[in-house]
Amino acid sequence: MKKRELGKSGLEVSALxxxxxxxxxxxxxxxxxxxxRTIHRAIELGGTFLDTADMYGVGRNEELVGRAIKGQRNNVILATKFGNVRAADGTPLGINGRPEYVKQACDASLRRLGVDHIDLYYQHRVDPNTPxxxxxxxxxxxxxxxxxxxxxxxxxxxxxxxxxxxxxPIAALQTEYSLWxxxxxxxxxxxxxxxxIGFVAYSPLGRGFLTGQIKSFDDLEENDYRRFAPRFQGDNFRKNLDLVDRIHEIAKEKxxxxxxLALAWLLSQGDDIVPIPGTKRRSYLEENIGALDITLDEDDLRRIEEAAPQGAAAGFRYPEASMKTIDR
Structure with missing residues (x-):
């Protein structure tokens, strides 16, 4: 596994x-x-940069990651986030960046993760009410x-x-970045x-859309939040399928x-960019890591640019309420 430094911070992480x-x-x-098992396989393959947050599963994701890395703490770079507050039943309670809350949230994350320190701690969303x-x-x-x-x-x-x-010093900014x-x-x-400052790209596969595995709205399970995402609905869905088809044609030739292909493109945008594709299956993890072995030449990059220029995706990234939480 290749490594990349996050900006000029000195923090070195796996390239994926x-x-x-x-x-x-x-x-x-x-x-x-x-x-x-997927986390264990990632560590075996050198994908040691793990990303979670206190809001994922209302704390359960941090607990899961904590169980997975038990006995392997020194082998991973652990990133988590605070600020998106939810009730125990998952109800959103807003954004909190108040100093006293920051420290409470960190202590709670350390307990759930079962560690004594966090390598990279993010504010998940900017609190407009706290400087x-x-x-x-x-x-x-x-x-x-x-x-x-x-x-x-x-x-x-x-x-x-x-x-x-x-x-x-801010070591990294994590923001959505992908071909769409x-x-x-x-x-x-x-x-x-x-x-x-380093750049960590989340949703580098467009919440799974760029994989080409999602062919219709009905492919999404009933409890899949993407059913409420604008890019997965109606005319937007059909237009975005065309974008994926164009990418797929280039991928076939490669x-x-x-x-x-989508990950290789992102990796080629600069050595300061670290994509963090999400998956819960070892097979997809191994496929994603294979992107590190793909070389894109100038002609490949030109064709990808033509297939997926900036603004090519139809629909907003998030539903309206979620878009309002993004600091712009």
């Missing part, structure tokens, strides 16, 4: 991480034992206390990142590079899967 969210919620049926300087100040206290090694933000604007970075979500190329990615 593993998003663990779907192991506990959101994407249909669950199989915790297979999920744990970012106060939130990051509390996060910096966690670094001083030895509970956290590096700090990150998720879905933050350049203005917010700049304010945060002035309080304490390329908005970060305009301002956010250049800004991160200017500041020496003798790889659509997933591998």
């Amino acid at each position: 991480g593993l998003g663990c969210m779907g192991m506990s919620e959101f994407y249909g049926s669950l199989d915790e034992e297979e999920s744990i 970012i300087e106060e939130t990051v100040g509390a996060m910096a206290d966690l670094v001083q206390a030895g509970k956290v090694r590096y700090l990150g933000l998720s879905e933050a604007s350049p203005r917010t990142i700049d304010k945060a970075h002035a309080v304490h 979500s390329r908005e970060v190329e305009d301002e956010i990615l250049p800004f991160c590079r200017e500041k020496g 003798s790889c899967s659509s997933s591998q």
Whole structure:
């Protein structure tokens, strides 16, 4: 497994991480034992950058990851997040970046994960009611206390990142980036590079759409949250299938899967970019890691650009209420 440094932070991670969210919620049926085997396989293959959050499964995902890495703590780079608050039954309660909450959330995550420190601690969403300087100040206290090694933000604007970075170095920004979500190329990615901040790309396979495995709305299970995502509905779904078909044609010529092509494209956008595709199955994990062996030449990149230019996807990334929580 190749390694990449997150910006100029000094934090080195596997070039491809593993998003663990779907192991506990959101994407249909669950199989915790297979999920744990998937994490173990990722570690065996060198994919040691694991991503979770306290809101995934209302804490259950952190507990699952904690069980999976027991006895292997020194072999992984562990990232988790705070700030998206939910009730015990999963009801959203808003965003909280208040200093006292930051410290409570960290302690709770450490307990669930069964570890004494978090390698990379993100604010999951920016709290519009708490100055970012106060939130990051509390996060910096966690670094001083030895509970956290590096700090990150998720879905933050350049203005917010700049304010945060002035309080304490921000090692990474985690934001959606893929062949159907390329908005970060305009301002956010250049800004991160200017500041020496690494970029962690979540949903690099478009919540599974870019894999080519989802052919119709009915392929989604009844409890799959993508049924409420604008890009998976109606005319948007049909238009986005056309985009996936174009990607699939190029992938066939490269003798790889659509997933591998999408990840190889993202990896080619810069050594400071680390995709974290999520999966709960070993077979898909191994397929994703195969993207590291794919080389794209200038002609490949040109054809992919023509097939999936910025703005090609139909529909917003999230439902309206969720879009309002993104700092822009």
